[in-house]
Amino acid sequence: MLIALNKPYGVLCQFTDDRGRATLADFVGQKDVYAAGRLDHDSEGLLLLTDDGRLAHRLTDPRHKQxxxxxxxxxxxxxxxxxxxxxxxxxxxxxxxxxxxxxxxxxxxxxxxxxxxxxxxxxxxxxxxxxxxxxxxxxxxxxxxxxxxxxxxxxxxxxxxxxxxxxxxxxxxxxxxx
The missing domain is CATH 3.30.70.1560 (Alpha-L RNA-binding motif)
Structure with missing residues (x-):
């Protein structure tokens, strides 16, 4: 599975936070996916989430120069x-x-x-x-x-x-x- 999210400003690229900040869990209902790459909390836009480790590797590994x-x-x-x-x-x-x-x-x-x-x-x-x-x-x-x-x-x-x-x-x- 591959999901595109328009990550809002101020959201952490993780599913949990012990300080109560907004996370991906506030926007992504699909279980068992994880971010293929990151965006800083103060950046916005396209974030890809997947349950496929090989796809995540292809999208994020610098050797693939995506x-x-x-x-x-x-x-x-x-x-x-x-x-x-x-x-x-x-x-x-x-x-x-x-x-x-x-x-x-x-x-x-x-x-x-x-x-x-x-x-x-x-x-x-x-x-x-x-x-x-x-x-x-x-x-x-x-x-x-x-x-x-x-x-x-x-x-x-x-x-x-x-x-x-x-x-x-x-x-x-x-x-x-x-």
Whole structure:
């Protein structure tokens, strides 16, 4: 079985929490599935859940270089030089990243409101970019955008390999494979 979830902001990528925080159990009724990969609690978007260990391995193991696409809202008006740096690979404290596909993106017209909303500052613009990675380091998109001078304010994963968010509202699930 393979299930797509649009993970809302503030939800942990686990099924239990001893501190009472929102978890996957609040949104996924299917038993015996687990997340194939993770999204930080402050990230949103596509999370795949499965009961098939081989499928989970194929989706998450870096050797399979499964493409993951994100939309990121960043602080400031991102420029071509920053995008070009990400396309070549960014030096992070744990070494250089693989080259990424990076492009300007407009704010999506399908975007839902986030609770809490992203901070608003009149004097500082924000911009959107699309990033596709083929590796999955901890908080990689956030670290990459910060390294090129444009910290991430909002991060939404929209695609993992052949699987896309495709109109799922936050908290909604869709069975992709039985």
């Amino acid at each position: 493409a993951k696409t994100y939309l990121a809202q960043v602080d400031g008006a991102i420029d071509e030089a920053a995008l070009q740096t990400m396309r070549r690979g960014v030096m992070l404290n744990d070494g250089p990243t693989l080259p990424a596909e990076a492009a300007f993106a407009g704010e999506p017209d399908w975007l839902w409101l986030r609770d809490p909303p992203v901070r608003f500052r009149k004097a500082i613009p924000t911009s959107w970019l699309s990033l596709t990675l083929r590796e999955g380091r901890n908080r990689q998109v956030r670290r990459m955008t910060a390294a090129v001078g444009f910290p991430t304010l909002r991060l939404i994963r929209v695609r993992i390999g052949d699987y896309a968010l495709d109109g799922l509202a936050p908290g909604e699930t869709r069975v992709l494979l039985r």
